[in-house]
Amino acid sequence: MSQSSAGDSADRERRLDEILVAYLRAEDAGVRPDKNEFIARHPDLAAELEEYFRDQAELNDRVEPIRPTGQSATEPAADFVGEPTIVPSPTVLMDVVDSDSSADPSMSEDDLLQAALPGTRLRYFGNYELLAEIARGGMGVVFKARQVKLNRIVAVKMILAGQLASSEEVRRFRSEAEAAAQLQHPNIVGIHEVGDHQGQQYFSMDFVEGTSLAALLREHPLSEKQAAESVRTIAAAIQYAHSKGVLHRDLKPSNVLIDANQQPKVTDFGLAKRIEGGSELTRSGQILGTPSYMPPEQAGANHGAIGPASDVYSLGAILYEAVAGRPPFRAETALETVMQVLKAEPVAPRLLNPKLSRDLETIILKCLQKAPSSRYRTAQELADDLQRFLNGEPILARPVSAAERAWRWCRRNPVVASLSAAVAMALITVTCVSLVAYALTKDALGKMTVAKSDAQEQRGKAVQLAADKAKLADQEKTA
Amino acid sequence: MSSESEPFRPQVERYREYLLLLARLHVGEQLRGKLDASDVVQQTLLDAHRQQQHFRGTSDGELAAWLRQMLACNVADAVRALGRAKRDVSRERSLDQAIEESSSRIEQWLAAEQSSPSQQMQRHERAAQLAEALAKLPEPQREALVLRHCQGCSLDEICQRLDRSPSAVASLLKRGTRKLRELLHELE
Numbered sequence: 001m002s003q004s005s006a007g008d009s010a011d012r013e014r015r016l017d018e019i020l021v022a023y024l025r026a027e028d029a030g031v032r033p034d035k036n037e038f039i040a041r042h043p044d045l046a047a048e049l050e051e052y053f054r055d056q057a058e059l060n061d062r063v064e065p066i067r068p069t070g071q072s073a074t075e076p077a078a079d080f081v082g083e084p085t086i087v088p089s090p091t092v093l094m095d096v097v098d099s100d101s102s103a104d105p106s107m108s109e110d111d112l113l114q115a116a117l118p119g120t121r122l123r124y125f126g127n128y129e130l131l132a133e134i135a136r137g138g139m140g141v142v143f144k145a146r147q148v149k150l151n152r153i154v155a156v157k158m159i160l161a162g163q164l165a166s167s168e169e170v171r172r173f174r175s176e177a178e179a180a181a182q183l184q185h186p187n188i189v190g191i192h193e194v195g196d197h198q199g200q201q202y203f204s205m206d207f208v209e210g211t212s213l214a215a216l217l218r219e220h221p222l223s224e225k226q227a228a229e230s231v232r233t234i235a236a237a238i239q240y241a242h243s244k245g246v247l248h249r250d251l252k253p254s255n256v257l258i259d260a261n262q263q264p265k266v267t268d269f270g271l272a273k274r275i276e277g278g279s280e281l282t283r284s285g286q287i288l289g290t291p292s293y294m295p296p297e298q299a300g301a302n303h304g305a306i307g308p309a310s311d312v313y314s315l316g317a318i319l320y321e322a323v324a325g326r327p328p329f330r331a332e333t334a335l336e337t338v339m340q341v342l343k344a345e346p347v348a349p350r351l352l353n354p355k356l357s358r359d360l361e362t363i364i365l366k367c368l369q370k371a372p373s374s375r376y377r378t379a380q381e382l383a384d385d386l387q388r389f390l391n392g393e394p395i396l397a398r399p400v401s402a403a404e405r406a407w408r409w410c411r412r413n414p415v416v417a418s419l420s421a422a423v424a425m426a427l428i429t430v431t432c433v434s435l436v437a438y439a440l441t442k443d444a445l446g447k448m449t450v451a452k453s454d455a456q457e458q459r460g461k462a463v464q465l466a467a468d469k470a471k472l473a474d475q476e477k478t479a
Numbered sequence: 480m481s482s483e484s485e486p487f488r489p490q491v492e493r494y495r496e497y498l499l500l501l502a503r504l505h506v507g508e509q510l511r512g513k514l515d516a517s518d519v520v521q522q523t524l525l526d527a528h529r530q531q532q533h534f535r536g537t538s539d540g541e542l543a544a545w546l547r548q549m550l551a552c553n554v555a556d557a558v559r560a561l562g563r564a565k566r567d568v569s570r571e572r573s574l575d576q577a578i579e580e581s582s583s584r585i586e587q588w589l590a591a592e593q594s595s596p597s598q599q600m601q602r603h604e605r606a607a608q609l610a611e612a613l614a615k616l617p618e619p620q621r622e623a624l625v626l627r628h629c630q631g632c633s634l635d636e637i638c639q640r641l642d643r644s645p646s647a648v649a650s651l652l653k654r655g656t657r658k659l660r661e662l663l664h665e666l667e
Binding site (some may be wrong): 060 | 497500501526587602603605606608609610624627628629632633635645646647649650652653656657659660663
């Protein structure tokens with residue numbers, strides 16, 4: 001083992017010890033700490049933590065029969081001091097209260113609906129006291145909830161039954177959520193815990209008091225400066241996530257929350273996509289979500305090409321809508337929208353908002369390039385260019401030239417382009433042939449004219465000569 | 480160990496660590512300095528040898544239960560002896576209380592042992608393995624684990640007892656559980 005890796009592993013062990021101190025103290029405080037939360041918070045030490053918790057559980061299990069009555073290692077005798085607001089006992093996991101529904105391994109939509117109604121049976125979910133429904137979407141329902149142990153307000157998103165069909169999907173969802181849970185950034189809604197409660201997959205995250213960018217944009221477009229600032233902030237957060245190897249893949253205004261201080265916070269990292277599955281469009285004929293902000297490589301199901309530039313595209317689409325009042329592509333149906341995303345150039349935002357500055361338009365259109373390689377390569381580059389724009393400095397992005405546009409059009413419409421090219425070639429050929437023929441004819445005509453006049457001249461000369469000759473003969477006769 | 484051709488022969492020695500752990504758990508905290516658990520266990524094992532012919536059981540579980548009952552009686556005797564001795568050697572007021580506490584706890588224990596349901600045997604067998612494995616751990620690791628998991632001490636109490644920092648104790652617990660898993664694996 002090399003010295004550095006020996007140092008690394010010693011360092012890991014030290015960190016692990018610190019985490020365990022925090023864990024043991026939480027146990028001592030009588031709060032029965034959430035092991036998953038500890039694991040989720042330290043994904044790089046997940047294996048070690050899981051191992052410790054497993055060993056610990058085994059040890060407690062073996063000690064149980066010989067423990068003097070009234071003692072328990074997992075719940076030290078310490079009383080719950082300093083937390084008088086804790087209502088339910090932490091030893092009892094509060095559950096779906098009805099026995100018929102608690103037997104059901106995962107919640108049906110009806111259960112969730114019930115849950116949302118005031119005064120109905122589902123008040124507690126695991127360690128959470130559900131307070132109010134915040135949002136409801138294709139993938140599940142978000143509740144404002146109180147985490148009982150820590151007495152803090154969080155948002156809990158429950159995945160609707162049936163969204164994660166196989167255990168493999170559940171596993172992938174969880175690993176994705178765990179990756180997202182390691183993101184800690186002021187402009188990213190933090191995930192606290194990913195778990196399942198009686199088979200019901202859920203995750204808990206920061207509760208953001210405020211609204212979403214989508215709701216804000218429904219009211220009115222943003223000013224150029226507001227829009228550029230918001231998207232710059234979001235792009236910086238996305239860059240941070242990319243640096244941790246996490247792509248968002250579903251950036252859209254409804255996934256950008258605006259908190260009480262008007263700061264944007266990105267939510268739903270990588271999760272919505274995982275849950276909605278590979279097929280974006282239909283699930284038994286239903287249309288899920290909107291492809292308006294989706295890059296062509298994603299809309300075309302060409303998943304291999306999805307990368308940081310895919311999120312850059314979506315950032316550009318958000319910026320487009322923020323200043324132009326509508327997303328770059330929006331058609332009657334999702335399928336038509338997808339076709340536009342794949343084929344059409346977006347309408348120049350300055351046509352929709354003539355007051356928009358040319359530089360910001362250039363930045364937006366660079367993000368919306370069909371080929372990922374033509375966009376900003378990283379979210380950071382976009383953030384930097386937006387910052388330059390905000391500072392009034394020259395931006396790095398260049399507008400696309402007319403020739404480039406024409407060439408791209410041909411690339412996207414090869415049949416029309418090649419037919420047009422053939423017609424053009426035919427025209428050119430005919431023109432050239434005509435021109436040559438004309439020149440040849442004209443030349444010949446000239447020559448003929450010259451020859452004619454020569455001939456006339458010669459004839460004139462001949463007549464003259466003949467006349468002279470006759471005159472000479474007359475003189476000879478007279479002489 | 481038990482087969483039809485050969486009568487069950489109690490192997491009491493392998494329960495020494497298990498009995499030590501039990502004795503330690505059931506003697507009150509304050510009395511631990513005054514009452515030598517290993518003495519009581521030694522006494523119990525000697526009794527077991529001497530009274531082997533009275534043992535009617537045919538399994539390890541029953542043997543463990545039998546040993547536990549004898550241990551409980553011996554611990555109770557030792558605490559009573561301590562109560563008599565304190566008049567001569569010690570005037571600590573707290574000791575009175577400690578003995579009283581211990582006595583009542585041991586009475587509960589005795590009562591529980593005498594009515595111990597047979598399905599508990601399997602679980603006691605696993606606890607006995609644990610005790611055996613614990614005994615093979617380095618002293619500080621075993622100490623930390625017993626304090627934490629058997630006696631339910633808080634992290635700060637363990638730090639005080641072992642005179643170590645919280646992270647050092649966490650490290651002991653961590654390494655202890657790892658080692659313990661290996662040892663249990665070998666035993667199984």
